[in-house]
């Protein structure tokens with residue numbers, strides 16, 4: 001047996017979830033510890049269950065929330081968009097029929113699915129977590145294997161609490177040195193994606209390591225793991241440590257008493273063994289990272305805020321050159337323009353990447369006592385009811401409102417524009433979300449991804465800016 | 472799910488890399504609660520452009536979509552696969568597929584054909600030059616052939632995926648054959664693992 005072979009963290013977690021090892025090149029059958037669902041990718045899965053007369057194996061390991069298409073204003077009124085309303089109503093009927101805990105709009109625990117799992121303490125080290133949403137990788141920040149699945153797989157997990165999965169490759173991304181004070185977790189992950197590319201992680205689980213990662217808060221780690229999928233990775237994770245344990249300690253669903261001690265002892269074994277090898281290893285110098293901004297239509301098309309829009313001809317290889325020129329055309333910017341000279345119409349602070357309390361605090365600190373530039377529309381959308389309540393307790397909404405920001409109810413909002421918060425054609429945004437795809441924030445809208453402090457400073461300046469640029 | 476052995480027909484060249492699922496099916500289309508009716512949503516924004524390749528009548532009725540690398544990146548929406556199939560495609564060819572998209576293909580019997588970058592560009596150029604070329608994708612042999620231009624290549628697919636496509640097998644039935652293993656596993660799970668019940672108000 002290979003029992004004593006040194007293992008990477010993701011291999012250890014994988015192995016403890018084996019219900020059955022796949023024979024004859026069949027995939028392994030993995031047990032799923034937590035299944036998160038929402039209104040958009042679940043209706044056809046429930047329909048499938050009904051058609052085949054199946055039930056849900058473990059409603060107690062399933063949690064639902066309404067986040068993707070809910071409005072962020074007037075949430076006490078019925079949803080205006082008829083199709084969105086039908087989708088939310090469908091989820092409500094499904095959770096009722098199948099006995100699943102759910103947090104509807106307006107509930108204090110409602111929020112973006114990847115924000116509420118961690119804050120309720122349901123996301124813990126060593127678990128397997130899935131959701132019909134690609135940013136499930138967020139939960140990897142706790143040292144869990146967490147990944148997005150399609151609707152057929154949602155149905156599979158509902159019916160069996162397992163998933164057939166072929167072994168995934170491993171990749172180490174080490175960020176060394178010391179992060180400069182103006183760089184955030186968002187800049188770290190944008191730098192990583194800019195380095196390894198949008199396909200760099202395909203077929204692999206990335207383990208983020210090194211002093212810069214260890215120095216991040218849980219919020220920052222979630223931001224990094226969140227965007228693993230933008231590098232194409234199956235998942236991203238970080239070994240749990242004292243930062244993880246102290247975050248979890250008082251969370252409602254964390255183990256209590258003797259269970260806590262047992263859990264800690266177990267979680268401490270969750271690390272990559274000395275001598276374990278990865279299929280792929282990348283090292284990035286963290287001391288060179290500064291505020292970053294995307295210029296194109298995928299998250300790998302990114303430069304430092306100090307930089308200029310790149311010349312497509314500087315990309316030697318096809319298809320990068322073609323894709324860069326198409327992106328510049330779509331984005332309506334020209335090569336050589338300083339990023340700081342680009343004007344924005346909208347600033348969006350929110351999404352499962354950057355809508356947690358730390359993100360809002362860092363943005364509020366920048367806008368405190370200042371005014372949003374004339375003509376710039378600004379939205380702050382907290383990730384959850386709990387984040388919203390915490391921000392209110394700290395007086396953040398007053399700071400945002402005084403600066404001219406719109407303070408909203410929790411949800412995905414302008415991250416994917418399924419609700420009324422959208423860019424109009426040609427409009428340009430600085431957004432703390434994770435995808436700058438064509439039309440992501442509204443048909444023909446132009447999205448630049450940034451960190452919360454840069455988003456806040458950009459709102460004040462009206463052009464891309466870092467907090468240090470503000471007078 | 473229907474079994475699939477051979478996909479034979481004309482191919483459309485979609486000469487772009489990093490085609491993400493937001494382009495394949497824009498988010499407005501995700502509000503449906505049904506599994507059908509997504510054909511109109513396929514590449515909905517791009518189809519507004521009369522020059523977009525799907526609007527070229529020479530390619531009408533094609534069964535194969537030939538795309539650039541990193542196809543299907545981004546969101547996990549299975550709606551992307553439904554849209555591609557409901558439009559009439561039975562296979563997609565690309566040098567590289569995003570993981571979730573590829574999984575979703577398997578669950579629905581859409582053949583994701585991963586070829587080498589060189590073969591991908593050759594095939595792209597060939598179907599750009601001659602829209603009526605007959606392309607044959609064989610799932611048993613794992614080959615792509617265009618006899619008219621003597622093009623032939625093999626492609627990679629893991630055995631399990633191939634088996635599912637060839638036999639049209641649904642995963643839930645297969646998994647439920649291991650129901651006893653699931654029960655045994657559950658009996659040994661760490662007792663302190665969280666459950667999504669009893670939330671403090």
Ligand code: SF4
Pocket residue numbers: 067068112113114133135351352353411412415416433434
């Ligand atoms: S905030 Fe955006 S990325 Fe995150 S779950 Fe919602 S739609 Fe997906």
